[in-house]
Amino acid sequence: MIARLTVDLGAIRRNAACLRRLVAPARVAAVVKANAYGHGLAPVALALAQDVDAFCVYRVDEAAALREAGITLPVLVLGPVEARELDLAHSSRAAIALWSEDAFRRDAARVARRRGAALAVHAKIDTGVTRLGLDRDRAPAALANYLADPDLALRGAFTHLAAAEELESAFTLTQLERFERALEPLGALLAERGVVRHAAASAAAMLFPKLRLDLVRPGIALYGIWPSEETRCAAPGVELEPALTWTTQLVAVRTVEAGRSVGYGCTYRTERPSRIGVLPVGYAEGLPRALSNAGQVLAGGRRVPIVGRVCMNMAFVDVTDVPEAAPGMRVTLIGRDGAERIDPNELAAAAGTIGYELVARLPAEIPRFYEGLDREAEDTALSAAARSSVPS
Numbered sequence: 001m002i003a004r005l006t007v008d009l010g011a012i013r014r015n016a017a018c019l020r021r022l023v024a025p026a027r028v029a030a031v032v033k034a035n036a037y038g039h040g041l042a043p044v045a046l047a048l049a050q051d052v053d054a055f056c057v058y059r060v061d062e063a064a065a066l067r068e069a070g071i072t073l074p075v076l077v078l079g080p081v082e083a084r085e086l087d088l089a090h091s092s093r094a095a096i097a098l099w100s101e102d103a104f105r106r107d108a109a110r111v112a113r114r115r116g117a118a119l120a121v122h123a124k125i126d127t128g129v130t131r132l133g134l135d136r137d138r139a140p141a142a143l144a145n146y147l148a149d150p151d152l153a154l155r156g157a158f159t160h161l162a163a164a165e166e167l168e169s170a171f172t173l174t175q176l177e178r179f180e181r182a183l184e185p186l187g188a189l190l191a192e193r194g195v196v197r198h199a200a201a202s203a204a205a206m207l208f209p210k211l212r213l214d215l216v217r218p219g220i221a222l223y224g225i226w227p228s229e230e231t232r233c234a235a236p237g238v239e240l241e242p243a244l245t246w247t248t249q250l251v252a253v254r255t256v257e258a259g260r261s262v263g264y265g266c267t268y269r270t271e272r273p274s275r276i277g278v279l280p281v282g283y284a285e286g287l288p289r290a291l292s293n294a295g296q297v298l299a300g301g302r303r304v305p306i307v308g309r310v311c312m313n314m315a316f317v318d319v320t321d322v323p324e325a326a327p328g329m330r331v332t333l334i335g336r337d338g339a340e341r342i343d344p345n346e347l348a349a350a351a352g353t354i355g356y357e358l359v360a361r362l363p364a365e366i367p368r369f370y371e372g373l374d375r376e377a378e379d380t381a382l383s384a385a386a387r388s389s390v391p392s
């Protein structure tokens, strides 16, 4: 295997347990969109099924894949749903996020009526991201309509925060206030109907107790990746274990003279007699091209710089200072080797992006290897991965 993604499902379970203890009595809906942030949808969901109360995905087909894998917990689709996907949402027993007051809401009700059971929905209210959701002044009337519609089962009301990762507490608290004010006119009725209120993703769940409400929606923290450097510093009691290891191997080591150019565009020139290692991983495999002449990886447990431009399927490292470097030597792009570790956020920062983007873009077709569970749980996770229609 020329590049290998290994996912420690035990670490993901321990991260979930840590978050769960932290936020109790609030419940936990694990966010597994984007192929579980690149970690593999079905195996991650199966590993977490005992540890969380629900799952959030972005698309209806991801909800269907969870059902196919055998997940029975509630599933909420966070993203926009097309009218033609409503049947699949309903047959997958997924709840959808709803912010429509007109045509789409009528479509949803019609599908539910035809299928003979109400469609579960969570009303989404925009309190400051200006992305999806009801305008907050329209929210009370819309929620009243949802509650009155026998074809809709209003299970939740939620909002999303704009700046909890940046520890922007003034704006975060303003959003909470706006959310609470939007729900206030219906207060008693919502409680009576058991409508669950939720707002916090990982950062707010860890750092803003007031935002935990009835349920939190952590994604990135489950995978052991901090939402931002600020959040890591602000949450000293929280231990997150990184779950992902991305390794490859040197496929060639070239011994070259000083002044030799390396790669497309001749953007790197050796300053001394050098040994240049070739990696069989490029931007098609998820290594950002922005890492050209930027960032470090581990060769034989030592930090080495990425040099030259990252190609479509290959990249270069300078292994002059690793005398034993030879074809076949293990190279760690993310993860630990001996005393050194490369965190997804470190590699991402060198590429001018964030850990979220780096892991979400790891191609689904690269095989994942799962560890950290007992044999039986591992077999379940693996056979689910094989069955799942979403590649993991």
Ligand SMILES: *Cc1c(COP(=O)(O)O)cnc(C)c1O
Pocket: 031, 033, 078, 160, 200, 201, 202, 203, 217, 218, 219, 220, 221, 227
């Ligand atoms: C992605 C997402 C989350 C999870 O965010 P993290 O920062 O990864 O914890 C929660 N809620 C919504 C609406 C999202 O889109």
